[in-house]
Amino acid sequence: MNVTEILSHCDHTLLLQNATWEQIKEICDDGMKYQTASVCIPPCYVKKAKEYVGDRLAICTVIGFPNGDSTTATKCFETSDALANGADEIDMVIHVGDLKAGNDQAVLDEIKAIKKICGTKILKVIIETCLLSEDEKLRMCKIVTEAGADYIKTSTGFSTGGATREDVALMRANVGANVKVKAAGGISSLQDAEDFLALGADRLGTSRIVKIAKNVEATGY
16 A cells, blocks of 8 residues: 555644644645645634635544543534534544443433534544443444444544554444544554554544655655
8 A cells, every 4th residue: 555545544633732823734735735634633723724725625623622521512512613614524532431431322412413513524433442441442333333423533642542453453343334433543654554444444543644755755765
C-alpha cells in the first residue's frame, strides 16, 4: 500500500490545547495537499477552517472531548453548533462511567440523539478502548451498531493508551456491516497504518503520516 492510499484514510489531527489558528491553518493546507480524508480539529476553529478550505477538504471536530462526561444536552448543543459552523464529521466521546455502571441504554440513547442531529453527516463514536474490559468493548460494538452511528473509534489519544491491533480486529469482527472502524492514538509509522487498515480500519486518526509523507518528499525515502 503506497503513502497516497494510506493518506486517503487519514483524519489529519491536531487537538492539543495550545493549538493556534496558524497551526490549524497549516494542517488544513497539508490535508488539502496530501488529500487526507479530513482534518480533525477543535470546535473553536471549525468555522474559520471551513471558510478557509471550502469544499476542498472535510472538516471533522470532537464532541464531549476528551473525557465524555458532559451531559447529553451539552453534547447535543456542541454537535448542533459544530454543524452550524460547517463541520462535516463529528467524533463524539461516550460517557465511559455509564457503560461501566451497566447503563447501556443511556449510552445508546445519547449516541442516537447525536446521530439524529448529525443526519447524513458522519458520526464517529469514541469508546476509549484502553479503559474498557473485553466485555465492555463488545457491548459498545452492539450499542454503536444499534444507534446507527457511522464509525466506532478506538481512542481520544488523551487517555492511558491508543489503538491496538487486537482492539481493531475485535471491533471489526463485532460491529454491524454498516459500521466502519477508526483507529486513533499512537499510529506512528507506515507499518502501523498498513496493519490497522489490513485489520479492517477504514480511518486512521493521526498527524504522523503526513509528517512521514513530507519527509519522503524532502529526502526521497
